[in-house]
Amino acid sequence: MTKNVAISACLLGNKCRYDAKDNKNEDLLEKLEGHTLISFCPEEHAFGTPRPTMDLVAYEEGNKAISNESGVDLSAPVQTYAQNFFDTHTNIDLFIGKDRSPSCGVCSAKLYDKEKNLLSTNEAGLMAKEALERGIVCVDAEAYLSLSWL
Numbered sequence: 001m002t003k004n005v006a007i008s009a010c011l012l013g014n015k016c017r018y019d020a021k022d023n024k025n026e027d028l029l030e031k032l033e034g035h036t037l038i039s040f041c042p043e044e045h046a047f048g049t050p051r052p053t054m055d056l057v058a059y060e061e062g063n064k065a066i067s068n069e070s071g072v073d074l075s076a077p078v079q080t081y082a083q084n085f086f087d088t089h090t091n092i093d094l095f096i097g098k099d100r101s102p103s104c105g106v107c108s109a110k111l112y113d114k115e116k117n118l119l120s121t122n123e124a125g126l127m128a129k130e131a132l133e134r135g136i137v138c139v140d141a142e143a144y145l146s147l148s149w150l
């Protein structure tokens, strides 16, 4: 059955990573043949490309995306993009996120404390978190490739 798949644009070959490179994955594209792909990149939309990296940092009120260059909280533009994306695309059957991204990773993003100590390596990035909270089936790209039933 054809699915509407929301997918990190860098996995499709868009050069929207922080370093203006992509994460194109031919095996992934092959497995997704026949499905409708709807790409997204919250960070390029919010900050342009190339751009400084950011990390997920744990705060009492929740995880935030903090710029590694300036220390500024960059969460709001990513969260707003995510909300608008899912408000606009209400027919998403599956979300595939780029592993380890603080925006797109589903259960693979690193989480640090404010002193930059690593707390976890299986967090949801901010865009994936929005998808999960809306009840959308979400999976990291590397996990999707290893699953025969999805």
Ligand code: SF4
Pocket: 008, 009, 010, 011, 016, 017, 018, 040, 041, 042, 043, 044, 098, 101, 103, 104
């Ligand atoms: S992981 Fe997400 S935010 Fe980062 S480049 Fe890919 S689509 Fe954009």
